[in-house]
Amino acid sequence: MKKFICAGLGLVGAALASALGGWDTALGTLLIFMAADFLTGTAAAAFGKSPKTPGGGLDSRAGWLGLCRKGLVLVLVLVAHRLDLTLGTDYVRNTVIIGFMANELLSVTENAGVLGVPMPEIIKKMIELLKNEEESGGRKEL
Numbered sequence: 001m002k003k004f005i006c007a008g009l010g011l012v013g014a015a016l017a018s019a020l021g022g023w024d025t026a027l028g029t030l031l032i033f034m035a036a037d038f039l040t041g042t043a044a045a046a047f048g049k050s051p052k053t054p055g056g057g058l059d060s061r062a063g064w065l066g067l068c069r070k071g072l073v074l075v076l077v078l079v080a081h082r083l084d085l086t087l088g089t090d091y092v093r094n095t096v097i098i099g100f101m102a103n104e105l106l107s108v109t110e111n112a113g114v115l116g117v118p119m120p121e122i123i124k125k126m127i128e129l130l131k132n133e134e135e136s137g138g139r140k141e142l
Contacts, residue, residue: 019078019081020077020078020081021077021080021081021084021093026093026097026101027077027097029097029101030073030077030097030101030104033101033104033105033108034070034073034104036104036108037070037104037108037111038066038067038070040107040108040111040112040115041066041107041111042058043111043115044111044114045057045058045059045062045063046058047115049114049115050062050114051114073100076100077096077097080092080093080095080096080097081093106127110127113127
């Protein structure tokens with residue numbers, strides 16, 4: 001029975017990796033960044049400092065929303081891969097992955113700051129600038 005379960009999980013994993021364009025460094029790195037973001041976000045919430053929940057603490061709804069967003073990121077990687085196949089290119093998927101890796105890295109850095117990890121002032125300013133741009137919908141405020 002154990003062999004069948006392992007074989008089934010391996011089959012599902014291989015099919016999923018294939019649908020996302022194959023298991024390569026870019027996909028592996030994105031998944032590592034996603035896991036790091038989820039873990040650091042959970043740690044920030046566990047210590048009651050999360051800016052994403054009303055009380056700053058753990059909230060299963062916020063965690064579920066975060067996991068759903070990460071699932072949607074993978075759907076967008078799938079769409080980008082299919083677009084690459086349709087266009088006969090090989091850069092759309094990688095561009096999408098790099099964009100989401102940058103977003104995850106920014107979130108990990110922000111979570112580390114919330115947890116009290118010392119941050120250089122330039123990184124704090126960069127995070128604040130990107131948060132303000134996101135809140136304004138990418139429009140520059142005058």
